[in-house]
Amino acid sequence: MASPLIKATYMATRPDRDPELLAENIAREQSLELTRSLIPDDIARRLLGRVLAVEPTDEQRWRLIIGYPVELASQQVGQLLHLVHGNVSFYPRIRLAGLELPPELLCTLPGPMAGLPGVRSWTGIRSRALLMTVLKPRGSTPKSLAGLAGAFASAGGDLVKDDQNLVEHDLDQFRDRVMLCAQAIEKAQDKTGRACLYLPHVAGSGSHLERQLEYVARLGLGGVVMCPWVLGLETAATRAREHGLMWLAHPALAGSLTEPEDTGVSSAVLLGTLVRAAGADISIFPGRGGRIQSRHDDDEAATCHTLTQPLGPLHPTLPCLGGGKTLAEAPDTAQRLGNDCAVLVGGDVIAQGDNLAVKLKETIERLEQTSEQQRPGA
Amino acid sequence: MASPLIKATYMATRPDRDPELLAENIAREQSLELTRSLIPDDIARRLLGRVLAVEPTDEQRWRLIIGYPVELASQQVGQLLHLVHGNVSFYPRIRLAGLELPPELLCTLPGPMAGLPGVRSWTGIRSRALLMTVLKPRGSTPKSLAGLAGAFASAGGDLVKDDQNLVEHDLDQFRDRVMLCAQAIEKAQDKTGRACLYLPHVAGSGSHLERQLEYVARLGLGGVVMCPWVLGLETAATRAREHGLMWLAHPALAGSLTEPEDTGVSSAVLLGTLVRAAGADISIFPGRGGRIQSRHDDDEAATCHTLTQPLGPLHPTLPCLGGGKTLAEAPDTAQRLGNDCAVLVGGDVIAQGDNLAVKLKETIERLEQTSEQQRPGA
Numbered sequence: 001m002a003s004p005l006i007k008a009t010y011m012a013t014r015p016d017r018d019p020e021l022l023a024e025n026i027a028r029e030q031s032l033e034l035t036r037s038l039i040p041d042d043i044a045r046r047l048l049g050r051v052l053a054v055e056p057t058d059e060q061r062w063r064l065i066i067g068y069p070v071e072l073a074s075q076q077v078g079q080l081l082h083l084v085h086g087n088v089s090f091y092p093r094i095r096l097a098g099l100e101l102p103p104e105l106l107c108t109l110p111g112p113m114a115g116l117p118g119v120r121s122w123t124g125i126r127s128r129a130l131l132m133t134v135l136k137p138r139g140s141t142p143k144s145l146a147g148l149a150g151a152f153a154s155a156g157g158d159l160v161k162d163d164q165n166l167v168e169h170d171l172d173q174f175r176d177r178v179m180l181c182a183q184a185i186e187k188a189q190d191k192t193g194r195a196c197l198y199l200p201h202v203a204g205s206g207s208h209l210e211r212q213l214e215y216v217a218r219l220g221l222g223g224v225v226m227c228p229w230v231l232g233l234e235t236a237a238t239r240a241r242e243h244g245l246m247w248l249a250h251p252a253l254a255g256s257l258t259e260p261e262d263t264g265v266s267s268a269v270l271l272g273t274l275v276r277a278a279g280a281d282i283s284i285f286p287g288r289g290g291r292i293q294s295r296h297d298d299d300e301a302a303t304c305h306t307l308t309q310p311l312g313p314l315h316p317t318l319p320c321l322g323g324g325k326t327l328a329e330a331p332d333t334a335q336r337l338g339n340d341c342a343v344l345v346g347g348d349v350i351a352q353g354d355n356l357a358v359k360l361k362e363t364i365e366r367l368e369q370t371s372e373q374q375r376p377g378a
Numbered sequence: 379m380a381s382p383l384i385k386a387t388y389m390a391t392r393p394d395r396d397p398e399l400l401a402e403n404i405a406r407e408q409s410l411e412l413t414r415s416l417i418p419d420d421i422a423r424r425l426l427g428r429v430l431a432v433e434p435t436d437e438q439r440w441r442l443i444i445g446y447p448v449e450l451a452s453q454q455v456g457q458l459l460h461l462v463h464g465n466v467s468f469y470p471r472i473r474l475a476g477l478e479l480p481p482e483l484l485c486t487l488p489g490p491m492a493g494l495p496g497v498r499s500w501t502g503i504r505s506r507a508l509l510m511t512v513l514k515p516r517g518s519t520p521k522s523l524a525g526l527a528g529a530f531a532s533a534g535g536d537l538v539k540d541d542q543n544l545v546e547h548d549l550d551q552f553r554d555r556v557m558l559c560a561q562a563i564e565k566a567q568d569k570t571g572r573a574c575l576y577l578p579h580v581a582g583s584g585s586h587l588e589r590q591l592e593y594v595a596r597l598g599l600g601g602v603v604m605c606p607w608v609l610g611l612e613t614a615a616t617r618a619r620e621h622g623l624m625w626l627a628h629p630a631l632a633g634s635l636t637e638p639e640d641t642g643v644s645s646a647v648l649l650g651t652l653v654r655a656a657g658a659d660i661s662i663f664p665g666r667g668g669r670i671q672s673r674h675d676d677d678e679a680a681t682c683h684t685l686t687q688p689l690g691p692l693h694p695t696l697p698c699l700g701g702g703k704t705l706a707e708a709p710d711t712a713q714r715l716g717n718d719c720a721v722l723v724g725g726d727v728i729a730q731g732d733n734l735a736v737k738l739k740e741t742i743e744r745l746e747q748t749s750e751q752q753r754p755g756a
Contacts, residue, residue, distance in 0.1 A: 043517035089633030137410035139421035205616035232610025238583035255467030
């Protein structure tokens, strides 16, 4: 019986050989990586990647659709990533632009432990878009970071993440800082009667990483921030799950894959499908506006789509727009993308100073209005 | 006292803003990620990245040299990677082209456990370039892969690696295959009286990865193959070290960073300096010739250089050219790059069939001749 296929769509720009041949070469490179004549026929029948379509899309570009037998992913997200973009990352002007995972694979992948519904349930925000801030800069005293966390939570903010630059070699310093920030948020929660989800950043490897995760779990916090392209995508997912923690995937390093025109991997696949399959509960990506923006116009809608559309038994992942967004931009973002997203506002929250409470209240009211307007029948 | 600096050289192609401003923006993005006016002066003095040079190199390109205070790397390879290429990976047309690590950082980084001298010591090959093959294709019976391993080792080959597509979900299958290949190589060693280093591929995460490493260590094998851009660079390094195993870094996925003209990270930095700092004993990269080649002419020499030049207390890492190289190309490679390298020949070894012993003997003799010619005073 034929094996279900993982379908990968590659865009080839100014192909360096006949497009049909190129498609066959990629299908073979990524599956069995051997000259065709040296592959025994029974192995080829079972495991060789198959060319499903080769179509020109404009004068310079071709769409190559390859089907990989599902066994090749070995039921591992790391191996899936490797399968669809391992050696082919060295081929000239090939970009992985689409990825379809068959149900047989989806039911073996972790997916988010809690995902978007989990974050909504933790924060109690049922329908509007969420507001997140970031604790920085590195070098600040724990007290000063805790002050910022407390001010944001007191003013009604939904999510607080550590900046991914907050990394301590000394674990006692990590514990002191996280404890103070968690306490400040708890105090604010007591005042507002609302939950604010605090996500400390954990980094490193081995027992060093382990002890950070243990501590966060012991404090009863809901989750952590991790950089999966530094830590390893599957590594990050497994570590968080072992501790029953949600996790936010920060895209550091991923820009080298998502941003080029004709190489790498699209944001919708990398920071959408793959990050969700691995099990991130929240995925940050740049989209439009702010200091860091995607160069691909359709990235933010496409990435939101792959994070939240029905995908086998997998929970949706909460899409989060980051990269220097402002409070003023948040309601527009929710207008554009719908309510099932979060907006990360860092510097602009710090810049508000004493006006923070007023500005945050205004912003949240506008997010609520947007949510009302978008209700079916509204 | 001023902190020692990590010096990162970025090439900016057709800068999207004034080059001086761009350099300042990158220095700030990668260190404290906050509007300058919001950074307290004492923190800026200690931790803000500094612009060291801004120079045009041709009509389109500028060289931006940034100094990051060494504390920002937190004595972690993962954080170092993040520091020099995290968010800036999303900036348009910025490529990390050079990296200098100060002695104060180098002495805190792991570096290779055994490195090039360790591989030479294991194999007993003191001066010539080394020959490696790869066990594939996936889907072959363990017996057939073991046959290939045994034939290569019997004919005098130096190193055998698993193809990085060899990934079993079922650990018993992994153990059976690795055991058979290890036995075949041991038998060959008894015959030749020479050691051949076998490196099984390990993949996945958590206890699944752990059990593979345990098994390889228990068999008394010298090392493993890992894909650090899938597993996480620091994760891979830490896991191998915990088991006292050498490791070969396979560059799967890294092409999206190394191959573009004007984005990403140069091969010399990514597959050279950073992979060595993390502690890989062998680093594979494409270089010239074969099925997969680097598009950057100077990559192979530059990457060999960063892997083997003096670098604080760190052992050199054995450079290994891979990507469909042939036996006939191996001696030329050693001529070009010197003897301190390995050449990975996969399909062409399988293609030799019954001629393998003769062809391998010929190739090794030519590598020995090259080595003699390159001896000082020869």
